[in-house]
Amino acid sequence: MSVAPVRFQARESIEQVEEGDDLAPKFDDRGLITVVTTDFRTGELLMQGFMNAEALQLTISSGEAHYYSRSRQVLWHKGATSGLVQTVRELLVDDDQDCIWLRVDVAGGASCHVGYRSCFYRKVPVGSDFAAKQAEGHIGLEWTETEKVFDPDEVYGDAPNPTIL
Amino acid sequence: MSVAPVRFQARESIEQVEEGDDLAPKFDDRGLITVVTTDFRTGELLMQGFMNAEALQLTISSGEAHYYSRSRQVLWHKGATSGLVQTVRELLVDDDQDCIWLRVDVAGGASCHVGYRSCFYRKVPVGSDFAAKQAEGHIGLEWTETEKVFDPDEVYGDAPNPTIL
Numbered sequence: 001m002s003v004a005p006v007r008f009q010a011r012e013s014i015e016q017v018e019e020g021d022d023l024a025p026k027f028d029d030r031g032l033i034t035v036v037t038t039d040f041r042t043g044e045l046l047m048q049g050f051m052n053a054e055a056l057q058l059t060i061s062s063g064e065a066h067y068y069s070r071s072r073q074v075l076w077h078k079g080a081t082s083g084l085v086q087t088v089r090e091l092l093v094d095d096d097q098d099c100i101w102l103r104v105d106v107a108g109g110a111s112c113h114v115g116y117r118s119c120f121y122r123k124v125p126v127g128s129d130f131a132a133k134q135a136e137g138h139i140g141l142e143w144t145e146t147e148k149v150f151d152p153d154e155v156y157g158d159a160p161n162p163t164i165l
Numbered sequence: 166m167s168v169a170p171v172r173f174q175a176r177e178s179i180e181q182v183e184e185g186d187d188l189a190p191k192f193d194d195r196g197l198i199t200v201v202t203t204d205f206r207t208g209e210l211l212m213q214g215f216m217n218a219e220a221l222q223l224t225i226s227s228g229e230a231h232y233y234s235r236s237r238q239v240l241w242h243k244g245a246t247s248g249l250v251q252t253v254r255e256l257l258v259d260d261d262q263d264c265i266w267l268r269v270d271v272a273g274g275a276s277c278h279v280g281y282r283s284c285f286y287r288k289v290p291v292g293s294d295f296a297a298k299q300a301e302g303h304i305g306l307e308w309t310e311t312e313k314v315f316d317p318d319e320v321y322g323d324a325p326n327p328t329i330l
Contacts, residue, residue, distance in 0.1 A: 006295070006304070011330045018279050018328055021305035023289055026329075036201050036213055043208020045257075048201055048264040063292025091291045092210075093306065094284040095277055096328035099213040101285045112260055114183050119259040120266045124188055126256045127228025130171070139171070140186035141258065163183055163261035164191075165176045 006057040011097075018095050026098040027053060032068060033100055037111070039118075040089040040103040046111035047119045051100065063088050065102055071162040082155050084108045108149070113162060115148030115155075171222040176262075183260050191263040192218060197233060198265055202276065204283075205254040205268040211276035212284045216265065228253050230267055236327040247320050249273045273314070278327060280313030280320075 009022040017024055027033050032050040039046055051059065055066040055075055065086035069076040079085030086104035093100055112119040122141040125133045133139040174187040182189055192198050197215040204211055216224065220231040220240055230251035234241040244250030251269035258265055277284040287306040290298045298304040 006299075014326055014328050014330065017330065021287070021307075023304065023306060034199060034213055036210055038203075038208070038210060043203070045201055045203060045266045048199055048259065060289060060291055060295050063295075088291050091289045092285040092309065093287055093289060094213065095279045095281075095286075099284075101210045114260045116260075119264075120257040121260075122186070122258055124225060124256045124258060126225055126253050130225050130228075134171075139188065141188060142186075144257065161179055163179050165179065165182065 006060045008053070017097050023093065024097055025053075025056065025093065025100070026096065028098070032070075033098060035067065035100045035102060037065065037086065037102040037104055040105050044118050045120050046086075046104070046106065046117075056100065059088060059102070060091065065104060069162070071160075071164055078111075079107065081159070082108070082110075082113075082150075084110055086111070110149035113152060113156065115150050115152045116145045117149050118145065121145040171225045173218070182262050188258065189262055190218075190221065190258065190265070191261065193263070197235075198263060200232065200265045200267060202230065202251065202267045202269055205270050209283050210285050211251075211269070211271065211282075221265065224253060224267070225256065230269060234327070236325075236329055243276075244272065246324070247273070247275075247278075247315075249275055251276070275314035278317060278321065280315050280317045281310045282314050283310065286310040 009024040011017055011024045016022055025033050031052050035049045035051050037046045049067040052068040055068050058066040065078045067076045085107045088102055088104055090103040110117050121144055123144050125139055174189040176182055176189045181187055190198050196217050200214045200216050202211045214232040217233040220233050223231040230243045232241045250272045253267055253269055255268040275282050286309055288309050290304055
């Protein structure tokens, strides 16, 4: 059985968007919606990315995470290069439907192009910790992951780094 | 002791941004950085918002979440109206430093202006669940929270709803 394409509803009222059961996502002026991806098992935040309408439709119909790469300006089936596919266990939408939450299982256990499990591997000292660091003269970031899961040079080779300064 | 303001470093190289201990956040052309806020205890995604430089500095120095409200175009100390202050237990930054992850405790247990605990109270069927729903003719959202934590009319009164169609 072939699956018909995923249809989104037009956004007609605040009540419909916030309290209704229509899927009526808001794409911004670039045609993108923000995506937050967490590990289904641990709850850890793995990455934050973007989808265009096609990426959202493909994610819903296939059950595998698709994003839109802003740096490469292409539809991006996560894991197509690295093998680190994200299987979507749950897909949620927020109150005003301008953000998607993916809860995923990750093949290979890593989601970050730098080689860490999560893209969020550094912590900023906050509040009294910040004040103490400030008094020492440097508020440097602290690592929360010490070991990389994979070597990015081996996995991505000469592909350009997606980070933009 | 008064706390000196939080200083950000200039973004000079990919190695510095990805592998260094400098805090060198990337604000977009609107002067904003994406923020993902989860419950420290449960890992649940509570909300996704934005900060400008001032909101990030105030969050780091005070230990309470500050955002920038795009709909109201003002600095926004979360909980100033509702009392639902977010105490930051951890603040992390991602590989290319264009996204902030706040892990918070929430006074009152709610973060969503609609009255739910989380802004993400509805689920979209995915993969085979999507196909089954599609075959039934309607892929309607499913509620993951059934009870509101507070009544938004009581808390916000006549304040304009932040959702933009």
